[in-house]
Amino acid sequence: MKKWKKITLKVLLACFLTTTSIYLFAPWEYGLYYLKPVPNSIEQQVHEATSQGIDGIIVYVDEANKPARLYASGWHNRQEKIPAYGNALFKIASIGKLYEAAAIAKLVASNQLKLDQSLADYLPQLAERIEYANKITLRMLVEHRSGIPNFTDQEGFDWASNSLDVLSLVLDKPADFPPGTDYAYSNSNYLLLQKIMTETLGYPYSRFINNEILLPLGLNRTFFSIHQIDTNELMSGYYVGYDEDLKHLDQGYVASAQDVGIFLRALNDGSVFTEAERKIYASLYEYNHTGWVLGYSSIARYHRDIDTVVIQFTNTTGEDRVILTGIIYDRIMSILRSQ
Template sequence: MHGHIGRVTAIIAAAAVVATAAAAPATASPAPTGHRLLQQAADDLNGFGFTGVQVLLRDGHRTTEARAGVADVATNRPVPKNGWFRMGSNTKTFASIILLQLAGEGRLRLDDTVERWLPGLVTGNGNDGSKITVRQLLRHQSGLAEYTAHLPAFASNDAFEKHRYDHWDDADLVRLALTDPPAFAPGTSWGYSNTNYVLAGMIIEEVTGKPWDAHLRARILKPAGMTQTFYPGDDPDLPSPHANAYDSLSPGEDLIDTTRWNTTAAGAAGGMVTTPTDLSRFWQALQQGRLLRPAQMREMHDTVPTGDDRGSRYGLGIFLTQLECGTFWGHDGGVPGMYTVDGVTEDGDRVLVVSVSSPPSDPPNASARVGELLSDTLC
């Protein structure tokens, strides 16, 4: 997710431009390889203020892992191997895949309007669901405002403690966004908004008669060989083992433990839970063509510029970033106290997953270090 989260996911996402600059020329001295390379990066990220760090590189069928920091600041318990974490906006890619599969089956069209499937929902303050298509939702070109700006739990530390267990229905999240006018007319610009993917989840349910997460196992998890990924819904707990999350939603105040959280506040926009091993398998399966037919894969990879200074582009639930050695695909994600960045090569051969806890004390250096790691591993 972004929103309140934007201040930290931007820190991680900004690593992409650093990765472009950091890509070493062929004449440079070789960087450390394997576990040593990952461990150096994990230690550095811990040094920049992330309390817990997990890094995993999947190369073909071989995985290399590194960890740093602590899972619990009170006990100094070490970060566990392959610990569970909240993947945040990586969830969007899963929702997009389900909708693309349904489109490939002829059960909806990407150019259907939101009004076609959710009549009367998106209206008021200049918002009009009859002018927004499913494709525009998935590509963040709807212009719809960000509902997380009005989410009570994100207002302050005290508000988070008060509202962390609140249940949210998707329609109520959308109504939060509709209190604001659109940022632009549909299709005329690009603007990241979690509201788009809450609506995407609702459309999946309207088309199929089942909640979006009911399709995860058959359509994605089983084909990708994933056994440690799910949507917890109202269950606020993370499976064990895991590193705890820490964050401050009140600028200048101490960090609070944000591990326990009701993810209905995120839904199809950012509510899923996974492990580094499983998430790396997902990205590999996607890029190797095991989750989408070629026609739908082309739709997903049809990108538009995001307008940021990194030159990144966005497809249907997926980011494209250019390195000197080529391009990589992926998504970043963040929920209070947990942040993820990952990248996968065009052929799906190599995948990097970085999962960290707590905001960094030195954001620019943290971004630079993540960017350097992306370059070292994906080039």
């Protein structure tokens, strides 16, 4: 496989900008598509998405007091001509941060972790290798206010590597800002939170999430690695301009759209928490998220105004496809709000 270049700042920023601001910078053809009349149904919109440069798409919709619905179109596997299907597994990338933030809230509520304890307290072996480690608190890590550089922005990071020690890319590097003085989304924060949970528990943090979140919610199609699944069930992932299927890369959490949707509703209505845990989480982190890794783009949001969870998975990235996926998602929301 060709070595992947670090994803451009434009694409990374696009993952986190609001849809409105994204449209200001969208390619002209996406702007025209945004203005195109919206179909009458979500099913039509999902099928239409594959004509815009998306190989495959899965959408899960859970409206209050209605049965949840799954939609799919395009290819589950382009090379083998397997059609997309709703219950397929998908790499959800940074959506996994919601599960980890929820786990932190549970551990804080049970006094196994403390939000004001420092990174140096929990991981003393890194105290001299991360600037301000003695001032960076657990809360700052969760909230992306630590100032620790993002490993995906560092020279030497390779999106296509399964063996890279990504933490090493930020050790002994100057902080982006003094802890608590600013905000900057950093994957390094959650890598460190995983290590803190594992060392505190004395067993893998993933087991805690499985026992305390996944099992109680009946989520049996959520996993922490492609090595835990039958990869035939994993939707293929594609990057524009490359013919290779990227499903073989181990890029973290894997789940079905339905599993993500069930978790997201439980997160937002608080049913995944005790009352104490719910209050802690509310002070810590967000309730919706997007995800992006090579070949996989995902959106998970709860819309309080219509009491609806909408999960969208698309398996084509590159060349501003992240902007297109935002437009597709907004068109689906327009359909839902017009019903």
